[in-house]
Amino acid sequence: MTGKTHLMGGIATATVVATYTEYDPVLFIAAGAIGGLIPDICHGGSKIGRRFPLLSKIINSIFGHRTFTHSLLFIVVMRFVLTMFITNQSIIMGVLAGMVSHFVLDAMTKNGIKLFYPVNITVRFPVTTRTGGAVEHVVLLVLTIVTIYYGKDIISTPLF
Structure with missing residues (x-):
């Protein structure tokens, strides 16, 4: 998937999760x-x-593409690193939620991801798409609609 789809995936995922949690929605979505x-x-x-x-x-020279940084191990490492420097759970959990959305989106592509790195197993959906193709544009549109649908509830909720 392209950067704009990953960006929107992170925003959409965080918007949906923020609707059902007590995390600060602005920090969580950002x-x-x-x-x-x-x-x-x-x-x-x-x-x-x-x-x-x-x-x-x-x-890239150490791990290559879609290996370590697309794995459950990376989620664990990032959680550890983030908690060393950041105390706000809205930020920590928002970053992790965005990362999970990235994994799901890349698992929709033909190349898939190494979710269980360092075990060399490629994870991908049974039906895949090409990065930057027409299907990705539809996915981007759906993510945008999801963000708008769930975001309207967040916007109508007073922040202070």
Whole structure:
């Protein structure tokens, strides 16, 4: 999937979860957007890879693409790292929710992901799509509609 779809996936996932939890919706959704992009740090051409090219190059040279940064192990590592520096659970859990959305979206592609890294098993949906294809545009549209549908409840709720 492309960066815009991952970004919207993180936002949509966080918006839905924020509707049913007590997390600060603004922080949770913003963190979800970031989390939706983080796993692609292993790809130099990604939105986040272009932002942090040296880190991206190092991670890619060690692990390759869609391996460690697309795994359950990475979720555990990120949870640990985030709790070392951030105390706000809305931010921590928002980032993790966005990362999970990224995994689901990439599992919809033909290449899939190494969800159980370092075990070399590729996880993908039975029916897959091509990155940047027409189906991805439909997925992006659905994610946008989901965000609007659930976001209306958040907007109507007083924040203070």
